[in-house]
Structures are given as structure tokens and as C-alpha cells.
Amino acid sequence: ATVTAQPEQTKAISDLLMGIFFEDINYAADGGLYAELIQNRGFEYVPSDRGGDQNWNSTHSWALKGEHAAFTIDTVAPIHPNNPHYAVLKVDQPGAVLTNAGFDGIALKAGEKYDFSLFARVRDGKAQKVRVRLVAADGTVQGETTLTVSSRSWKTYRSVLTAKTSADAHLELQMQNVGELNLDMISLFPQQTFKGRINGLRPDLAQTLADMHPRFIRFPGGCVAHGDGLENIYRWKNTIGPLETRKPARNLWGYHQSMGLGYLEYFQFCEDVDAEPLPVLAAGVPCQNSGHNGHELRGGQQGGIPMCEMDAYVQDILDLIEWANGDAKKTKWGKIRAESGHPKPFNLKYIGIGNEDLITDVFEERFTMIFQAIKEKHPEITVIGTVGPFFEGTDYEEGWKLADKLGVPMVDEHYYLSPGWFLHNQDFYDKYDRKKAKVYLGEYASHIPGRKVNLETALSEAIYLTSLERNGDIVHMTSYAPLLAKEKHTQWNPDLIYFNNREVKPTTGYYVQQLYGEHAGDRYIPSQIKLDNQDERVKLRVASSIVRDTKTGDLIVKLVNLLPVSVDTDIQLPAIGSIQTAASRTLLTGTPESTPVPVTDTIEVGEAFKQELPAYSFTVIRIKTK
Ligand code: AHR
Numbered sequence: 001a002t003v004t005a006q007p008e009q010t011k012a013i014s015d016l017l018m019g020i021f022f023e024d025i026n027y028a029a030d031g032g033l034y035a036e037l038i039q040n041r042g043f044e045y046v047p048s049d050r051g052g053d054q055n056w057n058s059t060h061s062w063a064l065k066g067e068h069a070a071f072t073i074d075t076v077a078p079i080h081p082n083n084p085h086y087a088v089l090k091v092d093q094p095g096a097v098l099t100n101a102g103f104d105g106i107a108l109k110a111g112e113k114y115d116f117s118l119f120a121r122v123r124d125g126k127a128q129k130v131r132v133r134l135v136a137a138d139g140t141v142q143g144e145t146t147l148t149v150s151s152r153s154w155k156t157y158r159s160v161l162t163a164k165t166s167a168d169a170h171l172e173l174q175m176q177n178v179g180e181l182n183l184d185m186i187s188l189f190p191q192q193t194f195k196g197r198i199n200g201l202r203p204d205l206a207q208t209l210a211d212m213h214p215r216f217i218r219f220p221g222g223c224v225a226h227g228d229g230l231e232n233i234y235r236w237k238n239t240i241g242p243l244e245t246r247k248p249a250r251n252l253w254g255y256h257q258s259m260g261l262g263y264l265e266y267f268q269f270c271e272d273v274d275a276e277p278l279p280v281l282a283a284g285v286p287c288q289n290s291g292h293n294g295h296e297l298r299g300g301q302q303g304g305i306p307m308c309e310m311d312a313y314v315q316d317i318l319d320l321i322e323w324a325n326g327d328a329k330k331t332k333w334g335k336i337r338a339e340s341g342h343p344k345p346f347n348l349k350y351i352g353i354g355n356e357d358l359i360t361d362v363f364e365e366r367f368t369m370i371f372q373a374i375k376e377k378h379p380e381i382t383v384i385g386t387v388g389p390f391f392e393g394t395d396y397e398e399g400w401k402l403a404d405k406l407g408v409p410m411v412d413e414h415y416y417l418s419p420g421w422f423l424h425n426q427d428f429y430d431k432y433d434r435k436k437a438k439v440y441l442g443e444y445a446s447h448i449p450g451r452k453v454n455l456e457t458a459l460s461e462a463i464y465l466t467s468l469e470r471n472g473d474i475v476h477m478t479s480y481a482p483l484l485a486k487e488k489h490t491q492w493n494p495d496l497i498y499f500n501n502r503e504v505k506p507t508t509g510y511y512v513q514q515l516y517g518e519h520a521g522d523r524y525i526p527s528q529i530k531l532d533n534q535d536e537r538v539k540l541r542v543a544s545s546i547v548r549d550t551k552t553g554d555l556i557v558k559l560v561n562l563l564p565v566s567v568d569t570d571i572q573l574p575a576i577g578s579i580q581t582a583a584s585r586t587l588l589t590g591t592p593e594s595t596p597v598p599v600t601d602t603i604e605v606g607e608a609f610k611q612e613l614p615a616y617s618f619t620v621i622r623i624k625t626k
Contacts, residue, residue, distance in 0.1 A: 198273070215275055279320065387413055409435050455591065456593070541562040
């Protein structure tokens with residue numbers, strides 16, 4: 001094959017093309033990215049989180065071991081109405097322990113320090129000593145501390161434990177005196193969080209995301225953003241402020257959201273990895289409006305937020321913009337942000353309204369209200385609308401009609417389709433009208449239900465990504481979905497990164513995303529690819545893309561070969577400027593079913609050079625200019 005660059009036809013492309021989509025699905029947040037180690041710390045699990053499962057209640061993950069003691073749940077005079085349940089521990093004779101199992105255990109790291117805290121009050125006025133232990137399965141104590149609770153009203157008590165070994169442990173609390181204690185918000189946090197943030201993120205998982213060089217982060221969903229009922233619409237205001245005042249919610253993926261990972265933490269994470277924040281909010285309609293994805297309709301609810309409540313809902317969205325960007329002294333919500341420890345505005349530029357909703361009158365009425373209000377009050381914010389769900393055999397017609405009518409500047413498209421679809425639709429955006437809205441490809445994956453990510457699916461995405469770079473003048477942002485999945489707690493397959501309490505297991509698809517993120521450009525240099533074999537099926541399986549990163553001046557050549565044979569390629573870079581002869585080459589290759597990791601070496605390049613593309617491979621060559 002010959003790949004010939006045509007530098008005379010370069011065009012500007014989006015420098016935000018590669019981002020990430022974070023949704024709390026597959027235990028991505030609690031028990032995942034959010035570093036809290038105690039499960040159900042606020043005693044707020046309720047059966048309705050999990051389809052009425054009666055074992056999923058305030059005592060879930062907690063147990064009393066021993067005699068002459070009682071563990072019950074109460075709601076009288078809680079710390080905060082948003083956090084109504086707390087534990088009551090009564091001891092007639094010291095000895096029994098209250099245990100917490102963590103999220104599949106508590107994976108300690110030898111020598112690491114852990115911040116322990118709880119809210120407590122004594123009921124009988126007598127001070128209580130509480131021994132706190134981290135105990136391994138073999139009964140060995142891995143860390144220990146003692147607190148003295150003396151307050152009659154709710155008060156926080158804190159201490160630090162150091163892990164002796166890297167054991168899998170559970171937590172034990174033991175009252176040392178006879179009496180009664182009320183306990184809530186029992187928390188254990190590793191001191192080592194990503195960038196050392198208080199209430200922060202698991203460092204290995206967060207670093208794996210940071211390594212993708214995401215230029216934006218979309219959160220909190222997905223379906224989680226619009227919920228599966230009016231009561232389940234994600235409300236950002238419930239997720240900020242002191243942890244004990246945040247309002248937990250049912251996660252429509254069948255578990256619980258503590259909201260410990262809330263809007264402040266999402267925005268901070270964006271800041272920490274230099275990514276644009278992209279919050280997505282419901283367009284005043286929950287998932288029932290579309291009833292797609294096989295979600296069960298709850299209670300037959302249809303439609304959206306009643307129109308008489310829509311002004312307040314729109315105001316909530318305007319308040320979010322003020323919270324993110326408002327002056328810390330002069331605005332109400334800017335002040336609230338400052339009080340939570342972030343006086344500097346977050347410089348929010350994009351906001352998503354709606355998620356894959358069916359475009360009905362109910363949707364249109366509410367979306368229009370929100371869109372017009374943001375446009376009027378905050379013309380500086382780019383609203384990203386949604387054009388609905390897309391499956392083979394459907395299209396986005398209704399969504400685009402509405403976007404055209406309102407002049408929405410950008411729309412969110414989603415598709416989970418087969419590798420074959422991605423190969424056969426490389427011209428999908430070539431055909432898009434450049435005068436219309438830009439596209440955020442917010443969710444996509446080369447998806448074979450029940451099958452794992454392998455090199456074949458990853459290469460079909462790599463090929464499609466060459467077409468997304470080519471269309472980077474209209475496709476402004478893209479994000480693979482879903483991002484994270486905890487082993488044994490996965491509701492959706494495939495995902496980009498699997499993990500358990502100790503390991504992070506990026507898929508081969510992750511490396512494709514990572515390489516595109518690390519080697520993104522902002523100028524597209526068209527290239528012609530000529531294959532000796534002109535069979536259409538062959539042509540679909542070999543693709544190239546050349547971009548320039550104007551910040552560094554580097555040229556980046558991406559080459560994908562999804563054929564079962566290697567392809568000898570002549571790469572021609574005429575009139576491209578002076579280039580350095582030593583270039584870095586990263587290669588991802590294997591058999592179609594394999595899950596390889598990339599390998600980087602140095603090669604010699606020039607204005608013309610040869611490159612063999614192994615069978616089933618993705619090659620990225622980064623060339624420095626002089
Ligand atoms: O990514 C998983 C789900 O797929 C998202 O929650 C939803 O938006 C889409 O249907």
C-alpha cells in the first residue's frame with residue numbers, strides 16, 4: 001500500500017476530540033473510582049435501590065458479632081434529613097463487635113495510612129470508648145485505634161490507622177463500656193487518593209483515566225443522568241456540600257449511589273487532569289419518555305416533569321452554571337462553591353441536556369424551555385442536545401429536526417453496534433452537512449453483546465476513529481462507553497476498563513482510546529491510501545489518518561490493518577516541512593481474539609519511508625519536526 005499525505009489540504013480539527021464518559025454503572029463510583037472503603041457508610045441502603053430486595057436495607061454490609069449487645073436502625077433526630085438512618089448500638093456486657101464487609105472486602109496496603117471517621121452521640125451521658133480495628137480473614141489485627149465518644153449531640157470523631165500488611169480485611173467497632181451509642185457516616189479512606197484530594201479518588205483507577213489524556217469528561221451518565229422515573233432524575237444539588245447532608249439515590253443499574261462522588265468531585269477531577277467538565281442533565285424527562293434499552297417502566301410513569309415544576313427545574317440548571325462559574329463573593333452559588341473549598345471558578349463551557357431520549361412532544365416542550373433559558377442567560381455556554389437512541393434500522397431524524405429548528409450548536413449521538421457496522425460506515429460523518437450542529441459522539445462501542453473486547457473489536461474502533469479524525473471539523477468530541485466495570489458487579493459488557501479492589505485491567509480497546517488521546521492533533525492532513533488489492537472488503541480493513549499537534553509541531557501517522565495478512569506500506573510525506581529522522585512507533589498487534597498491550601520503539605523515518613503493518617495491527621508513528 002501507499003499512504004501519501006496531501007499537506008496542501010490541511011484543515012483545523014477539534015482539539016477536544018478524545019474524552020471520557022463516566023457513568024456510575026458496574027459499580028464505577030461507590031466501590032470503584034470513589035476511594036471510600038466502607039460500604040453503606042450512612043446506613044441508607046433501601047430495598048427499592050435493588051428492585052425490592054429486602055436484604056438490601058440499612059444493615060447491608062453490617063453485622064453484629066457476639067452476645068449481650070443489639071444493633072438496630074433508627075431515624076429519630078438524624079444528623080440531617082437527607083441522611084435519615086443511623087445505627088444504634090446497645091451493649092449490656094462489652095465484647096460484641098459491629099463489622100463492615102467493605103466492597104468485596106477492604107483491600108489494605110502495607111504501611112498505608114487510613115483516615116477513619118464517624119458521627120456519634122452517646123444516649124446516656126456517659127463517655128464511651130470505641131475500639132476500631134481492621135481485621136484480616138485469618139483474624140489478625142491489621143490496624144487499630146480507639147476513640148472516645150462523649151457528645152450527647154452528633155459530633156465527628158476521627159483517627160488514623162496504619163495497615164500492617166496488604167491483607168484483605170473487614171472493619172470492626174467494639175464498644176468498651178456498657179451503654180448505648182448512635183453511629184452514622186462511618187468512613188475509612190486511604191490517605192493516598194488521586195492528587196491527594198480529601199474525599200478523593202482511587203489513585204490507580206484515576207491514573208488509568210488520566211493516562212488517556214482526556215480533553216473532557218462527561219458525567220454522571222448515561223441513563224443515570226435522566227433516571228428511570230421522575231423521582232430518579234439525577235439532581236446535582238443533592239450531590240454537593242458536606243457528605244452527611246448529601247441525598248443518596250437509587251441507581252437505576254440496581255444498586256445505591258451514596259453521592260460521595262458528587263458534582264464537586266467530578267469538577268475537581270476534570271481540573272486535576274486538565275479536561276473540560278461536561279455535565280449532562282436530564283431534559284426534564286426521565287428514561288421512561290423513551291422506555292428504551294429494555295429498562296422496565298416503573299409504575300407506568302410516562303412523560304416529564306410537570307410543566308408547573310419546570311421553571312424550578314430550569315432554575316436548577318442555571319444555578320449549576322452559576323455554581324461552576326460564578327464569582328465566589330458576588331454570586332449565591334459561587335459562594336456555595338467557595339464554601340466547599342473551591343473559590344476559583346471551574347470555567348464550565350459545555351453542558352449536555354438530555355440523554356438518548358425519544359424525541360416526543362413532551363421532550364421537545366421541556367428541552368426547548370431549558371435550551372432557550374441557557375441561551376438567554378448564558379450565551380457563553382455551549383448546549384449539547386440529544387438526537388435520541390440509534391440502532392440499526394433507526395435514524396436520528398426527529399432529533400436532528402428539533403436541533404435544526406432550535407439552532408442547537410451541538411448534538412449528542414450514541415451507538416453500540418457490531419464491528420461490521422463500524423467498518424461499513426466509515427463515511428458516516430463525511431456526509432454530514434457542515435452548516436448544521438456539530439456532533440458529540442457521546443457513547444459508542446464496537447459491541448457484540450456478551451462478548452469481551454478483543455483486538456478485532458478494538459481495531460474496528462481504531463479504523464472508525466481515523467474517520468472521526470477526518471471529520472474532526474464537525475465531530476467535536478467523542479467518548480467510548482461504558483468506561484469502568486468492577487468484576488463480579490458488571491451490568492453491561494463490553495466495557496473499557498475492568499477492575500477489582502486491587503487491580504486495574506485496561507482492555508485492548510482502552511489502548512486504542514489511550515493512543516488516540518495521547519497522540520491527538522488539531523490539524524488534519526488528508527492522505528490518500530492506495531492498496532494493491534482493490535477488493536472493497538479489503539479496502540474497508542486498512543485505514544490511515546495523519547494529524548499535526550500544533551502545540552508541539554509533531555506529526556502523527558496512524559495506520560490500522562484489520563486484514564489477516566501484513567501490508568507493506570510506503571509512507572510519503574512530501575512538502576510536510578523538515579522532520580527529525582528518529583520517530584517513536586507504538587504497535588498494538590496480535591490475533592483477532594487476543595487482548596494485547598501496545599509496545600513502543602524508535603524507528604527511522606523520512607519524507608518517504610517503509611512501514612510493515614502486521615496482520616491485525618494498529619500503528620502510531622509520532623514524528624518530531626525540526
Ligand atoms: O453506556 C451504558 C448506557 O447506554 C447508558 O447509560 C445509556 O445512555 C446508553 O443507553
